[in-house]
Amino acid sequence: MPEHVPNVSQPLRRSTGASATFTAVLTGNPNCGKTTLFNALTGLRARVGNYAGVTVERKEGAMVGADPEYPVTLLDLPGTYSLSPQSLDEQIARDVLFRRLKDVPEPDLIIVVVDASNLQRNLYYATQVIELGYPTLVALNMMDVAQANGQELDLKGLSAALGVPVFPLVASAGTGVNGLRDAVNDAARSNRFPESSLTSKATDQLGHTYEPRSFAELPETFGREAQALEARLERLFPHRERLASAEALLVLSDDKVLNAHRELYPAEIADAVAAARSRLEAAGVDWRSAAIEARYARVFAIAQHVTTETTIPGDTMSDKLDRVLTHRVWGLLIFVGIMALMFQSIFTFATIPMDAIKKAVNWCAGTVTQLLGAGDLQDLIANGVIQGVGAVIVFLPQICLLFLFIALLEDTGYMARAAFLMDRLMSRVGLHGKSFIPMLSSFACAIPGIMATRTIESPKDRLVTILVAPLMSCSARLPVYTVLIAACIPPTQLFGFVGLPGLTLLGMYLLGIVGALGMAWLFKRTLLRGEPPPLILELPPYKRPVTKVILRHMWDRSKLFLRRAGTVILGINILLWFLATYPRNPAVDAGIDARRVAAAQAMLPEIRSAEEALRKIPEVRAQPAFKQLVEQFEALDKEQAGEHLRQSFAGRLGHGVEPLIRPLGFDWKIGIGIVASFAAREVFVSTMSVVYNVGKVDTGDSASTASLVETLKSETWADGTPVYTTLTGVTLMVFYVFAMQCVSTIAIVRRETNGWKWPLFQLAYMTALAWIAAWVTYQGGRLLGFV
Numbered sequence: 001m002p003e004h005v006p007n008v009s010q011p012l013r014r015s016t017g018a019s020a021t022f023t024a025v026l027t028g029n030p031n032c033g034k035t036t037l038f039n040a041l042t043g044l045r046a047r048v049g050n051y052a053g054v055t056v057e058r059k060e061g062a063m064v065g066a067d068p069e070y071p072v073t074l075l076d077l078p079g080t081y082s083l084s085p086q087s088l089d090e091q092i093a094r095d096v097l098f099r100r101l102k103d104v105p106e107p108d109l110i111i112v113v114v115d116a117s118n119l120q121r122n123l124y125y126a127t128q129v130i131e132l133g134y135p136t137l138v139a140l141n142m143m144d145v146a147q148a149n150g151q152e153l154d155l156k157g158l159s160a161a162l163g164v165p166v167f168p169l170v171a172s173a174g175t176g177v178n179g180l181r182d183a184v185n186d187a188a189r190s191n192r193f194p195e196s197s198l199t200s201k202a203t204d205q206l207g208h209t210y211e212p213r214s215f216a217e218l219p220e221t222f223g224r225e226a227q228a229l230e231a232r233l234e235r236l237f238p239h240r241e242r243l244a245s246a247e248a249l250l251v252l253s254d255d256k257v258l259n260a261h262r263e264l265y266p267a268e269i270a271d272a273v274a275a276a277r278s279r280l281e282a283a284g285v286d287w288r289s290a291a292i293e294a295r296y297a298r299v300f301a302i303a304q305h306v307t308t309e310t311t312i313p314g315d316t317m318s319d320k321l322d323r324v325l326t327h328r329v330w331g332l333l334i335f336v337g338i339m340a341l342m343f344q345s346i347f348t349f350a351t352i353p354m355d356a357i358k359k360a361v362n363w364c365a366g367t368v369t370q371l372l373g374a375g376d377l378q379d380l381i382a383n384g385v386i387q388g389v390g391a392v393i394v395f396l397p398q399i400c401l402l403f404l405f406i407a408l409l410e411d412t413g414y415m416a417r418a419a420f421l422m423d424r425l426m427s428r429v430g431l432h433g434k435s436f437i438p439m440l441s442s443f444a445c446a447i448p449g450i451m452a453t454r455t456i457e458s459p460k461d462r463l464v465t466i467l468v469a470p471l472m473s474c475s476a477r478l479p480v481y482t483v484l485i486a487a488c489i490p491p492t493q494l495f496g497f498v499g500l501p502g503l504t505l506l507g508m509y510l511l512g513i514v515g516a517l518g519m520a521w522l523f524k525r526t527l528l529r530g531e532p533p534p535l536i537l538e539l540p541p542y543k544r545p546v547t548k549v550i551l552r553h554m555w556d557r558s559k560l561f562l563r564r565a566g567t568v569i570l571g572i573n574i575l576l577w578f579l580a581t582y583p584r585n586p587a588v589d590a591g592i593d594a595r596r597v598a599a600a601q602a603m604l605p606e607i608r609s610a611e612e613a614l615r616k617i618p619e620v621r622a623q624p625a626f627k628q629l630v631e632q633f634e635a636l637d638k639e640q641a642g643e644h645l646r647q648s649f650a651g652r653l654g655h656g657v658e659p660l661i662r663p664l665g666f667d668w669k670i671g672i673g674i675v676a677s678f679a680a681r682e683v684f685v686s687t688m689s690v691v692y693n694v695g696k697v698d699t700g701d702s703a704s705t706a707s708l709v710e711t712l713k714s715e716t717w718a719d720g721t722p723v724y725t726t727l728t729g730v731t732l733m734v735f736y737v738f739a740m741q742c743v744s745t746i747a748i749v750r751r752e753t754n755g756w757k758w759p760l761f762q763l764a765y766m767t768a769l770a771w772i773a774a775w776v777t778y779q780g781g782r783l784l785g786f787v
C-alpha cells in the first residue's frame with residue numbers, strides 16, 4: 001500500500017514522485033464499452049466483444065494526446081456488476097479500487113463507464129464507485145443505443161443527481177472521446193499543481209467528488225451500525241480512511257467479504273460485524289438486503305427522473321431475433337447450421353489463396369535450391385526452413401477465415417446466445433452455460449479460453465472448464481486436420497452441396513465438443529463434485545459488428561500465427577532437420593550407389609567403369625527414352641532417403657515410439673510427427689514436410705517440391721499398401737482432437753491454477769484419452785471392414 005495518504009480536505013492528490021504518472025481507472029458493468037473507450041483513448045487494441053466478460057485481466061496503457069509533462073496512464077478493468085464480486089475477474093475491479101494490489105498505483109481519477117441504454121442497472125455500480133470518494137467522472141456510453149431505443153436522457157439532471165461530471169459518448173464511433181480526453185488532461189495537470197489549477201473548470205467539477213456522498217438511504221439502525229464500523233475501519237486502516245464508509249457497508253452486508261478475506265481484516269472487525277449483525281437481526285433488519293434495497297430505490301428514482309421515453313417501449317429487434325435464435329429447437333438447428341457454414345467456407349473460400357501461397361513457397365524453395373549447390377546447407381534451407389515453415393504458413397487463409405467467423409460471433413452478440421442455448425446441455429454435465437463461452441473461445445486457441453474461465457463463479461466449475469477447454473479444436477489443429485483430410489478423405493459431394501471434407505472437419509470439431517462435455521461430466525461426478533450456482537447470463541442486444549474491430553481481431557490473430565511460424569515452428573524445424581539428417585552413414589550411400597551403377601550397366605552395356613556410370617546418371621535421368629531406368633533410380637533415391645532417415649536420430653526416436661503407436665495403425669514416421677508436435681500441434685505438418693523431404697536427392701524435377709499432400713498419398717508400408725488410408729487419416733485426426741500437445745497451454749494452466757498438479761494431470765488424462773480414442777477408432781474401423 002502506498003504510504004502517501006491523500007486527505008479529504010486536499011482536493012486532488014499531488015503525485016508522490018516526479019516520475020509517477022497520473023493514473024485514471026476505467027471501470028463499470030460488463031459489456032458497457034470500457035475496453036472500446038480504453039482503445040480509443042490509448043490507441044491500443046485490447047480485445048472487445050459484444051458479451052459480458054471479454055476483459056478478464058487489467059490492462060494498462062498510456063493515454064495519447066496527454067500533455068507530455070503530465071502523462072496519463074489508463075487502466076482498463078474487467079466489468080463488474082457491483083463491489084461484491086462473484087468471480088475472479090470481477091474481484092480485480094474491487095481490489096484496484098480498494099487499493100489491495102501492491103503493483104497497481106493508487107487511482108487518481110476514476111472514469112465510471114455507464115451504458116446509457118441500461119441506465120438503472122449500470123447506476124447501481126456507478127453510485128457504489130462514486131461513494132468511494134475518488135475524483136470521479138461518468139462516461140455515459142452507448143448514447144446511440146439509448147437513442148435508438150427511444151430514450152432521451154437529461155444529462156444535466158444526471159450530473160446533478162450523481163454529483164459528478166457526465167460525458168455522453170459513443171465510444172465505438174469515437175464520438176465525445178476528445179471531450180473526455182480533455183477533462184482527463186485537465187485533471188492530470190491540476191493534480192500536479194493544485195494551486196495553479198483552481199480555476200480549471202474540470203477540476204472544479206472533479207473537486208466536488210470529495211464531498212462524502214451516500215446514495216442509499218439506510219434504515220436508521222443499519223445506518224448507525226455502519227457508522228460505528230466505519231469509525232473502526234478508519235482507525236485500523238488510516239490510509240484507506242476515505243474508503244471506510246463504503247467499505248463498512250460492504251463488510252456489513254456481504255458475508256463473503258469477511259469469509260473470503262480473513263487475512264485482510266483483524267479479528268476485531270469480524271467480532272464487531274458479528275455483533276452488529278445479531279443486533280440488526282434482533283431489530284428485524286435484514287442486513288443482507290437493507291443496503292442493496294436502499295441503493296436500488298435511489299438508483300431507480302434517479303433513472304426515472306432523468307429518462308424520458310420518446311417511444312412506447314415495445315419489442316426491440318433483439319427481442320424478435322432472440323425468439324428464433326434462442327428457441328429450443330430452431331435455435332439449436334441454426335447454431336449447428338452456422339457451425340457447418342463456418343467449416344464449409346473455411347474449406348472452399350481458402351483454397352485459392354492457399355494455392356497461391358503454396359506456389360510462392362515452392363518457388364522460394366526452388367530458387368534457393370538452384371542458388372545453393374547441392375549439399376546439407378541447401379537441404380537445410382530448402383527443406384528444413386522454407387518447406388517446413390511454408391507447410392504451416394499455407395494455412396494462413398484458413399486461420400483468417402476462422403477468426404473472421406469467431407470475431408463475428410463475438411461482436412454481433414451471438415456468443416452469449418450460444419452459451420444460453422448450450423445451458424441445457426451443459427447442465428446435464430453439471431456445468432452451466434457460462435462455461436460454454438470459454439469453450440467456444442477455445443476454438444480459436446485454448447489460452448484465451450482458459451483465461452475466460454475467470455468469469456465462472458464457482459472455483460470447482462472453473463477448474464473443470466479449464467481441464468476440458470483444450471479438448472475444443474483450436475486453430476493449431478486446423479492445419480493438421482486439413483492436410484490429413486486432403487490426403488485421406490475422398491472429396492465426395494453429399495446431397496449435391498456439402499462436401500465430405502467439410503463434414504469431416506465439422507465432425508472433428510463436434511467430437512472435441514462431445515469429448516469436452518463427456519470429460520466435464522466425469523470430472524463433476526468424481527474429482528470436482530458440486531452444484532453450479534444458477535446461471536445469470538446477460539444477453540447483450542445484437543449489434544452490427546464494427547468492421548474495424550473485426551479486421552483488427554483477424555489481423556492480430558494472424559500476426560500471432562505468423563510470428564509463431566517464424567519463431568517456435570522455425571526453431572523446431574531446424575532442430576528436426578538436424579535430427580532427421582544426422583548421423584549420416586556413408587555405407588548407405590555407397591551401397592545405393594553400387595546398385596545404381598549395376599542398374600545402369602545392366603541397361604547400357606557400353607558403360608564400363610563405375611565412375612563413368614555415376615557421371616552418366618544425371619544425363620540419363622533427363623532422357624525420356626530411359627523411362628524404365630529412371631524409375632529404378634527413383635526407387636533407389638527413395639530407398640536412400642528412407643534408409644538415412646531410419647538411421648538418423650529422429651528415425652531412432654520414431655522407431656522407439658513405434659511399439660506404442662503401432663496398435664493405432666501409425667508407422668514410425670508418423671511417430672516422429674506426434675512426438676515433435678507435443679510442443680505445438682501445427683508442428684505435425686511441418687515435421688511431416690521435413691521428414692519426407694529431407695535428404696531427397698535433388699533431381700532437378702519437381703519431386704522435391706511435390707506437395708505434402710501428394711507425398712503423404714504416395715507413402716507406403718513395406719508391402720506396398722498405402723500408409724495414409726482413410727482409416728489412418730481419421731484415426732490420426734481423432735488422436736489430435738484429444739491429445740494435449742501444446743506447451744503454451746500447459747504453462748497457462750499452471751499459472752491459472754497456481755501449480756503443476758493440474759496441468760500435469762491434464763497432460764496425462766488427455767494423452768491417455770487420445771490414445772484410447774484412436775485405438776477404438778482404428779480397431780473399430782478395421783472390424784467394420786475399413787483398412
Ligand SMILES: Nc1nc2c(ncn2[C@@H]2O[C@H](COP(=O)(O)OP(=O)(O)OP(=O)(O)O)[C@@H](O)[C@H]2O)c(=O)[nH]1
Pocket residue numbers: 029030031032033034035036037047048049050051052053054055056077078079080141142143144145169170171172173411543546549
Ligand atoms: N452501439 C455502440 N456499441 C458500442 C459502443 N461502445 C462499445 N460498443 C460495442 O459494445 C461491445 C462491448 O464493448 P467492450 O469495449 O468489449 O466492452 P467492455 O465494457 O470492455 O466489456 P467487458 O470487458 O466484457 O466488461 C462491443 O461490441 C463494442 O463494439 C457505443 O458507444 N455504441
Ligand SMILES: [Mg+2]
Pocket residue numbers: 034035036047048054055077078079
Ligand atoms: Mg473489456
